[in-house]
Amino acid sequence: MRAILVTGKGGVGKTTVTAAIARAISASGKRVLAGEVAAVGDSVSPLGLALGVSNAGLSPVPVAEGLDMVLLDSASGHRAFLGDVLPLRMLADAAMSSEAIRRFLSTAPAFPEMGTLYRMLELMRLRGKGQAYAYDTLVIDLPATGHALALAQIPGALLEILPGGPIVDAVKEGLVTLHDPEKTGAIVVTLPEALPVSESLELLDGIVKHGIAARGIVLNRVPTNPFTAAELDAVAAHFESAPSLLGSRHTGRIVRANEARARLVGHGAPLLELPELPFDDHDPASHPSLLAPHFSPRSST
Amino acid sequence: MKRPSDFPIPIPTVPTHLARLVRTKKVIVVCGAGGVGKTTTSAAIGMAGALFGRKTLVLTIDPARRLAEAMGIPAVAKAPTVLSPAGLSLPPGGELSAWMLDPAVVFETMIRSLSETPEKANRVLESRLYGHVSKLIAGMQEYTAAEGLYGFASSGHYDLVVLDTPPSRNALEFLEAPRKLSGFLDERVVSLFMPKGGGGLLRAASSLVSKVFTRIFGAGFFDELREFVGAFSGMFGAMREHAVNVRELLTSSDAGFVLVTSPEPSALAETRFFRGRMLELGVPLEGTILNRSYAYTRGLVRPGDPPAGASHDLAAAFRKLGPLADLELHRAERDRRLLADLLREAEGTFAIATPHLGNGLSDVAGLVALSETLVGEP
Numbered sequence: 001m002r003a004i005l006v007t008g009k010g011g012v013g014k015t016t017v018t019a020a021i022a023r024a025i026s027a028s029g030k031r032v033l034a035g036e037v038a039a040v041g042d043s044v045s046p047l048g049l050a051l052g053v054s055n056a057g058l059s060p061v062p063v064a065e066g067l068d069m070v071l072l073d074s075a076s077g078h079r080a081f082l083g084d085v086l087p088l089r090m091l092a093d094a095a096m097s098s099e100a101i102r103r104f105l106s107t108a109p110a111f112p113e114m115g116t117l118y119r120m121l122e123l124m125r126l127r128g129k130g131q132a133y134a135y136d137t138l139v140i141d142l143p144a145t146g147h148a149l150a151l152a153q154i155p156g157a158l159l160e161i162l163p164g165g166p167i168v169d170a171v172k173e174g175l176v177t178l179h180d181p182e183k184t185g186a187i188v189v190t191l192p193e194a195l196p197v198s199e200s201l202e203l204l205d206g207i208v209k210h211g212i213a214a215r216g217i218v219l220n221r222v223p224t225n226p227f228t229a230a231e232l233d234a235v236a237a238h239f240e241s242a243p244s245l246l247g248s249r250h251t252g253r254i255v256r257a258n259e260a261r262a263r264l265v266g267h268g269a270p271l272l273e274l275p276e277l278p279f280d281d282h283d284p285a286s287h288p289s290l291l292a293p294h295f296s297p298r299s300s301t
Numbered sequence: 302m303k304r305p306s307d308f309p310i311p312i313p314t315v316p317t318h319l320a321r322l323v324r325t326k327k328v329i330v331v332c333g334a335g336g337v338g339k340t341t342t343s344a345a346i347g348m349a350g351a352l353f354g355r356k357t358l359v360l361t362i363d364p365a366r367r368l369a370e371a372m373g374i375p376a377v378a379k380a381p382t383v384l385s386p387a388g389l390s391l392p393p394g395g396e397l398s399a400w401m402l403d404p405a406v407v408f409e410t411m412i413r414s415l416s417e418t419p420e421k422a423n424r425v426l427e428s429r430l431y432g433h434v435s436k437l438i439a440g441m442q443e444y445t446a447a448e449g450l451y452g453f454a455s456s457g458h459y460d461l462v463v464l465d466t467p468p469s470r471n472a473l474e475f476l477e478a479p480r481k482l483s484g485f486l487d488e489r490v491v492s493l494f495m496p497k498g499g500g501g502l503l504r505a506a507s508s509l510v511s512k513v514f515t516r517i518f519g520a521g522f523f524d525e526l527r528e529f530v531g532a533f534s535g536m537f538g539a540m541r542e543h544a545v546n547v548r549e550l551l552t553s554s555d556a557g558f559v560l561v562t563s564p565e566p567s568a569l570a571e572t573r574f575f576r577g578r579m580l581e582l583g584v585p586l587e588g589t590i591l592n593r594s595y596a597y598t599r600g601l602v603r604p605g606d607p608p609a610g611a612s613h614d615l616a617a618a619f620r621k622l623g624p625l626a627d628l629e630l631h632r633a634e635r636d637r638r639l640l641a642d643l644l645r646e647a648e649g650t651f652a653i654a655t656p657h658l659g660n661g662l663s664d665v666a667g668l669v670a671l672s673e674t675l676v677g678e679p
């Protein structure tokens with residue numbers, strides 16, 4: 001797996017899951033680059049916070065042995081693209097130094113996403129010492145649902161708009177990489193409540209429709225369940241007539257988590273669960289050991 | 302089926318600070334990170350407006366279309382729908398409408414109203430590129446929200462418009478949408494695509510653009526783009542004027558911004574980040590709603606012995622409830638601390654907690670109850 005795209009709606013712990021997956025894969029001996037799609041004007045990097053990096057920038061910075069992090073921005077992608085397409089480096093530099101062209105590329109239809117995609121491909125192709133890839137795997141934290149699919153939709157949309165030329169060639173190359181299940185996979189992160197699960201299933205459908213392999217669903221913050229199935233049934237039934245006990249709200253969450261789990265299995269993507277730590281405000285996904293078994297060298301190739 | 306989480310919702314006995322907003326503002330913008338219950342909160346604020354006897358419209362641009370589920374409105378509609386669900390009685394003058402902003406509809410309406418002639422509007426709308434551009438243009442959703450909000454708020458048809466924004470980072474774009482879109486429509490950009498550029502430097506830039514774009518797109522597409530931008534160009538002035546008006550409206554005393562957050566650390570971090578940006582953008586933050594909180598424990602008691610005649614399983618389950626009760630008390634304390642922090646961090650604003658509603662709202666009664674927790678008893 002060369003690229004793992006982590007997606008899901010806002011507030012589900014996507015960023016901490018990205019950080020945990022990146023750490024888990026790098027712990028297996030691979031060289032990993034964790035990336036975050038950076039929007040213009042972002043002053044904080046949530047992924048940087050999750051990885052404990054304060055100097056995250058547009059070029060990779062080291063996080064730990066075998067793990068780097070980078071902010072993926074569209075302008076770097078545009079510059080790289082123009083550099084590859086235009087006959088003279090000078091022309092590309094002149095183009096990017098034109099305020100009007102920069103502005104056009106950062107706001108015109110599909111171009112920001114295309115820049116991000118191109119930057120991702122560039123980092124995937126990056127060679128280290130010798131001929132080996134600088135990074136075995138990129139783990140990318142995509143923006144929240146709605147925009148997550150944008151990256152996947154862009155190539156197709158651009159191909160419809162544009163008749164041909166170098167941009168189309170670059171987009172086609174991007175598509176080949178995105179559609180190759182050996183190279184690219186998506187991870188959908190969700191919470192054990194009804195609405196988040198419905199939205200994740202829609203997102204999963206969308207991802208598969210766009211030809212990207214679904215590598216897994218992460219059910220995050222699953223509440224502790226001390227009950228056996230029979231005990232849960234009994235206590236849930238009791239609360240229907242006597243709901244005013246402390247502990248009944250948590251019990252309700254357990255019931256809903258079970259329903260969520262039942263809806264998420266059988267969609268062709270393995271379901272991974274991360275428990276909620278009861279007395280701690282930290283997200284459990286920051287513990288990569290929980291995810292490590294799913295991203296061992298065997299399952300990640 | 303009644304669920305263990307379906308609690309009688311505690312209702313404040315005095316009007317809250319939010320009640321003042323709902324009674325007096327023309328626009329309430331609801332912002333916050335994704336997944337914190339913004340859409341439901343917006344619907345409840347709208348419901349409160351209608352219950353106060355105001356003609357209220359709730360607008361959402363959430364592509365997940367959750368408002369429909371909570372309020373029973375059609376997912377696809379060309380215009381706002383007046384809601385008259387069974388069991389809801391509104392005071393005289395009170396009305397609740399909702400609309401899922403449809404970017405295509407808003408954009409087409411705007412083009413028709415801003416074009417100098419119907420022929421010019423058709424030239425844009427019938428262009429091969431239009432279908433793609435209106436869908437894919439960066440900041441389109443945000444621009445649509447701003448344009449839609451402005452259109453409805455200035456129509457005089459509604460007393461109150463409640464806007465549910467997209468998730469946080471995009472919502473920031475929404476505040477900046479006018480500027481961002483006018484960046485694309487900036488004359489300096491546009492002139493590069495115009496058949497006849499200005500003189501000197503501009504012509505040099507235009508010739509560079511022409512070289513670069515012909516090279517990367519091929520000649521045919523560049524000409525097509527040029528034609529399209531040309532057809533659009535008559536509208537730029539008016540669009541920019543709208544953008545300025547939207548900003549004026551949103552920074553005026555007619556508008557109030559409300560932040561919604563959950564107790565999750567990531568949502569709180571987004572809320573703080575967002576609050577800072579709102580300050581920079583000069584929009585009036587009125588208060589924060591801590592959603593899905595455990596802060597209220599009124600009326601809840603610790604589990605004691607299992608009821609008489611309890612089955613073996615129920616008795617066993619009761620023995621395990623103690624730690625879960627402790628967990629809830631721990632969360633309640635945490636959430637009360639959070640509320641105090643939210644108040645301290647933003648002086649002069651309010652902070653309200655709403656309870657965790659389990660699987661969310663499924664009916665109008667629930668929405669009315671939630672609106673009452675937000676504004677207090679009438």
